[in-house]
Amino acid sequence: MVINLSDKHSLVSNWVSELRSINVQSDRLRFRKNLERVAEVIAYEISKTLPYVEEEIETPLGTHNSKVLKEQPVIATILRAGLAMHQGLLNFFDKADNSFISAYRKHHKDGTFEIALEYVTSPDINGRILIVSDPMLATGASLAKTLNVLETIGKPAEIHVVCAIAATEGIEYLLRETNNKVHVWCGDIDDELTAKGYIVPGLGDAGDLAYGEKKQS
Ligand code: URA
Numbered sequence: 001m002v003i004n005l006s007d008k009h010s011l012v013s014n015w016v017s018e019l020r021s022i023n024v025q026s027d028r029l030r031f032r033k034n035l036e037r038v039a040e041v042i043a044y045e046i047s048k049t050l051p052y053v054e055e056e057i058e059t060p061l062g063t064h065n066s067k068v069l070k071e072q073p074v075i076a077t078i079l080r081a082g083l084a085m086h087q088g089l090l091n092f093f094d095k096a097d098n099s100f101i102s103a104y105r106k107h108h109k110d111g112t113f114e115i116a117l118e119y120v121t122s123p124d125i126n127g128r129i130l131i132v133s134d135p136m137l138a139t140g141a142s143l144a145k146t147l148n149v150l151e152t153i154g155k156p157a158e159i160h161v162v163c164a165i166a167a168t169e170g171i172e173y174l175l176r177e178t179n180n181k182v183h184v185w186c187g188d189i190d191d192e193l194t195a196k197g198y199i200v201p202g203l204g205d206a207g208d209l210a211y212g213e214k215k216q217s
Contacts, residue, residue: 001183001184002166002171002175002183002184002186002189003045003183003184003185003186004166004186004187004188004189005038005041005042005045005185005186005187005188006187006188006189010041011037011041012038012041012187013187013188015034015037015038015187016034016038016164016165016187016188018030018031018034019031019034019035019038019164019165019187019203020165020201020202020203025203025204025209026209028209028210028211028212031084031209031210032084032210033084035084035085035088035135035164035206035210036084036085036087036088036091038085038088038164038187039084039085039086039087039088039089039133039162040088040089040091040092042088042089042162042185042187043088043089043091043092043093043131043162044092045185046131046160046162046183046185047069047092049183050069050070050073050129051069051070051071052067052068052069052070053067053068053070054066054067054068055067055068071128071129072093072095072096072097073093073096073097073128073129073130073131074096074097074098074099074122074123074128074130074131074156075089075090075093075096075097075098075099075131075132075133076099076100076101076122076130076131076132076133076146076150077099077100077101077132077133077134078101078102078103078132078133078134078143078146079100079101079102079103079119080207080210080211081134081135081206081207081210081211082133082135083210083211084135084210085135085162085163085164086098086133088133089131089133089162093131096131097123097128098123099120099121099122099123099125099130099150100119100120100121100122101117101119101120101122101146101150102117102118102120103115103116103117103118103142103145103146104116105142105197111195111196113196113197115141115142115145117142117145117146117149120149120150120153122150124153124154125150125153125154125155125156126153126154126155126156127154127155127156127157128154128156128157129156129157129158129160130150130156130158130160131159131160131162132146132147132150132159132160132161132162133161133162133163134146134161134162134163135163135164135165135206136163136164136165136166136199136202136203136206137161137163137165137166137167137170137171137174137184137186138167138170138193138197138198138199138202139167139169139170139173139193139197140167140169140170140171140172140173140174140177141173141197143161143170143174144173144174144177144178147159147177147178147182158183159178159181159182159183160182160183160185161174161182161183161185162185162186163184163185163186163187164186164187164188164203164206165186165187165188165189165190165199165202165203166184166186166188166189166190166199167189167190167191167192167193167199167202168189168190168191169193170193170199171184171186171189190202
């Protein structure tokens, strides 16, 4: 299942337009906030698909049979670019457990790159709902590698991938690599990728825009 929130009118496409705009994206606070609120809306949309149970809640005046989340999800993100979206998911799934993965593009002199994965911290994810955020689903390689590593820790019951902008090619790659097991939720979808794996028109480097330029290794 692939859900593009820009298919329908909502504030999400407004916020994604600000993420893209060279006139707005240089305001780092706004950039991070827009990533956070896109993730908040996606968290709410995902919450509509999750299982609920009835729980008798005591109020000062009586009792109420309320529908509450049956289980807490595990929220995972890829450092560092995913941090703002992770916070957005956590604002809504405020009792979730959390996983952090460091995956980055290690660039070679010939212009190619490989995904280097160096740090993973995670609770048991076996049988649980896993929600992974990564603002830019470009080639899909880092997400596929991240999911492979997380699956060595346990087999999630459901996997939701949350991004601000996804490339068609990356979505197709990820669905192929996971046998269509993931649900992809994104703020918008673009059709083009550069030779260096950047999304066009995209927004540029999400990690740099959110946290500042890095020294390239
Ligand atoms: N990561 C980014 O930050 N931007 C892209 O376009 C692709 C990957």
